[in-house]
Amino acid sequence: MERQFNSIEDLVFNKSFREWILNNESSNAVYWEKWVLENPDKKEILNHSKAIMYALSVNHNKLSEEEISTEINKILQKLDNTTDTIPVETFYGDKNIIPIKQFFLQRRLWVGAAAILLIFFLSLYTIFYRHNNKMGNSAYYELPDGSNSTASIERVNNSDSVQQVNLSEGSKVSLFPRSKLTFSEDSAGSKREVYLTGQAFFQVAKNPLKPFFVFTKNMVTKVLGTSFLIRAYDNDKAASVEVRTGKVSVYKKENFTDSNIRSKRLDGIIVTPNQKMVYDFKSDQLTKTIIEKPVLLEPAVQNNFVFDGTPVKDVFKLLEDAYGIRIMYDDDLLSSCSLTATFGSEGFYDKISLICKAINASYEIIDGNIFITSKGCK
């Protein structure tokens, strides 16, 4: 840090100097105190610089990270009506789904009867539960279009293992312990809306014309056809949506409107594979991040991570495609960086860390994307 400071301007426009004077930033103090001692001839410049800074200091209200995030999420949710349509994927049915009729025929009659009785009582229970809910803040919600007249089915998993629930319109739900799924079932499978408390993994049958909705206590998740995990236990501090394949969009419950239900495209905040949306109850924040262990979108590409003097931009492109996670960086700065390395089964973060180490860069996760900071390569 051997720099010359010969004028007032050199000093007052130096960030580190300003922090030292105005904020008593002690990390810079050592440097500047040394500079003062070594440059007795600059005393006048120094004093005038200080005077100018003292006289021109202003109060800026430093916003917290949370405040800024709140504002960002507000605007991202408002983009609803202006977001481009996401390309609609081709429709295909899932061959592994067992139609609901068959599901019942496979069991003995008395089991069916018991089930019907159970459903009857559960419906009664649900009706009362919902009724009470209008006063309290429990996890059940009215269908947004008010059509809660359809008899709804409730599945509660009180066991220790994951239970499979097949919906008549073709989607599969793996319901985790201590979780509850409510849905209406009619022959046409016209309603693609379910209500969840707890945790479940969804594999939604593709139907671009009819979005699938998952309502949880504070969030609404809208999908066209994809797989994802939702965690929304009543007692947790936060709820989350993790995407495995495809795209989903997530709304805060309070921002979800009828037009979001009707529209055939994904609006709200869009979450893509290996990304995760976390809803923190305390701060009332939706934050997009990357899941703890990102997985390869197609496991077969695992062997392709062999680089020999490969431009690092190409490396990032390959990783972006493999994991579906956006990696953002300065094109110009990284244009001269290249990488020679072979990756095996390292996790995503390990790979990114190794690359960053090799090109003398660092990374951070912002809004579910990887952001590379680098000074460039020589």
Add this chain to the structure above:
Amino acid sequence: MIDHELLWTRFKEGDADAFGLIFRTFYQDMYNYGSRFTKNTELIKDCLQDLFLTLWKNRETINNTASVKNYLLKSVRRKLNKKINNNKLSIYFNESSFDAGFNIVLPVENNLILQEQLTELTYKVRNVVERLSKRQQEIIYLRFYMDMDVEQIAEIMTLNRQSVYNLMYDALKQFKSLAGPDYFSIPFSVFLLIGFSIRL
């Protein structure tokens, strides 16, 4: 360093992630600048929401910009002044409500003599700054806290370059008449002038 122009291009292509990042990168600065025009923080936040929403809606027709920050600060200024003026009587129309809010910080030095010297100097600078017009103060604020050069300041304040120079030259003259042929006037004017790289 984040490449702002790259972000801008991606945003114009409809990339909501890039848009979010632009928002995050500049939000604090825009908020700070906005807070020079009104103390009403909700008004500033609303204004910034509007501004970003309009940006997104018009993203395809917005020009490429040499400096994203410059463009955004200019938008803040225009939009916020419009909102503030709407709430006022028409007689104040076009009047900028800028208030740099320069507040003096008193020096703390181990050496008492030095402390006194510095305090005196600080008040001298302060005296001058207080007598400057709103526009002159705004120029100093933008130069000092937003790291803008003359060209950029002119654009933000919708003045031409020459007007910015004139305003600064005028400020300098005021200063000289106040301080007299004080030794201090020389470095301070040097600060003002070098900061704007003009030769007289």
